[in-house]
Amino acid sequence: MSQVVTRFPPSPTGFLHLGGARTAVFNWLYARHCRGRFVLRFEDTDTERSSPRFVEAILEALHWLGIDWDEGPHFQSRRLDVYRDYLARLLAAGRAYYCTCPPERLEAMRREAMARGGKPRYDGTCRNRGLGPVPGAAVRFKAPQSGTTVLRDVVKGPIAFDNGEFDDFIVCRSDGTPTYNFAVVVDDITMGVNTIIRGDDHVMNTPKQIQLYEALGAPLPVFAHVPMVLGPDRTRLSKRHGAASVTEYRDQGFLPDAVLNYLVRLGWSHGDQEFFTRAELIAHFDLENLGRSAGVFDPEKLLALNAEHLRATPPAALVEPLRPFFRELGIELEGGPRTEKIIAGLAPRSKTLADLARQARFYFEDEVAYEEAAARAHLTAEALPALAAVAARLKALEDFGESALEEAFRAVMAETGLKLGKIAQPVRVALSGRAASPGIFEIIAILGKEATLRRLERAIAFIGRSRSSSGAGEAPPSPKRT
């Protein structure tokens, strides 16, 4: 094969969900791995259900995932003349015929066959009627009635189908538009697509398509049918299972590289490796290591992988993606060393971008909201001396570097006889509002002298207020315990 050409052919009848995204990813990766060509094509021959807004949504999702294409997007709706041309060839070769059987009758036949326990198939009424191009007639492919059609699938191995299983399927609707099986084959032939990676819900279509390739005298592409992605209930993944669109993952704060990584690992492996950068994926992806069994989508693992990618991404590269999440909190994030330090400290503590932004909030607001449990435990009268000592010591300190701060705290320890934990926790709550946060010296260094002192004073005042309203030595009042 000279150059590998793959394609992703979504029908714009819905959003790009995880399953579809994985198919796109596989095809894209394989093309990139082989230095081949990747074609994007919208299969919009179903005019009833297709919509431009889905085209936009799919484009947006692909863009977010970082999937680019070398050709297209093509639209089947704009290639009607091409299908007409190939239909004429089929007709001329005697491999197709016009059919005027009314849909209602076909439907009735199908129902009856199924009820009887047989396979629903066209009875061939018009097969030998030699009808001409009657207006309003559909066109059927004259399928071989005996023999076998073999699909040599690179992931499933050879699969033989008895031709008796298939009927004369429609290739052209009565309104002149091509049906799926015909349009795909014509497109893949004319676009030079020679490698087809798709969900295994297409295996039953493949023999029909192979017959079409043969009738058209075109060489067969390589077929790789990957198992489908199932929901936790082991049924086909759908809106019920998590997000309807991959862009929802973007909105929830997932990194495109993490989603990409997760999707690829669901159905493909490279030994024991779990974490892959985009470049590694391109370097290693192959058809050889695609799995044969269906996989269940696990949101927990996606989350864990996202956290890992968050940790692995340089803070500076996180500023842009983080911006919308901070904006959501009313914070305009700007780049720079301070922001990067904030991100660096929080990245290993976050699962998503949204998570990180939420945790970083306290850096930007002096009036930190004290978490009830944290305040009750640490902002107590008992903590007052420690807080006061730290405030005094810091007031006199010029160097707010982390090591200087640590020295200052050691001095407070010596002075008060308290352990570091007894000092650090109240300070932590005073500065961040929470009992869990990045390192205390790290926070102070980022906050700087002014803000730190301001927050310390505020906490001291808070404790004073709590005492006077609820008796000496008591924890601040809590609205209610539940």
Next chain:
RNA sequence: GUCCCCAUCGUCUAGCCAGGUCCAGGACACCGGCCUUUCACGCCGGCAACACGGGUUCAAAUCCCGUUGGGGACGCCA
């Protein structure tokens, strides 16, 4: 109903094609511990699987058959 595919820890998977090195390895989740100013991160340890039944073979997670289970397809949808 008919046809097709699949079957290793709860989940994603390695191992299977070229049988022994597998009383089955990694990851997520979960449970311990270490580190430690908190929480994470990191590190160490634990729990946990070859669906079942027959073959073939000196030897089977690996090969064959069957059963069961799961998924998919049966459109003038894609």
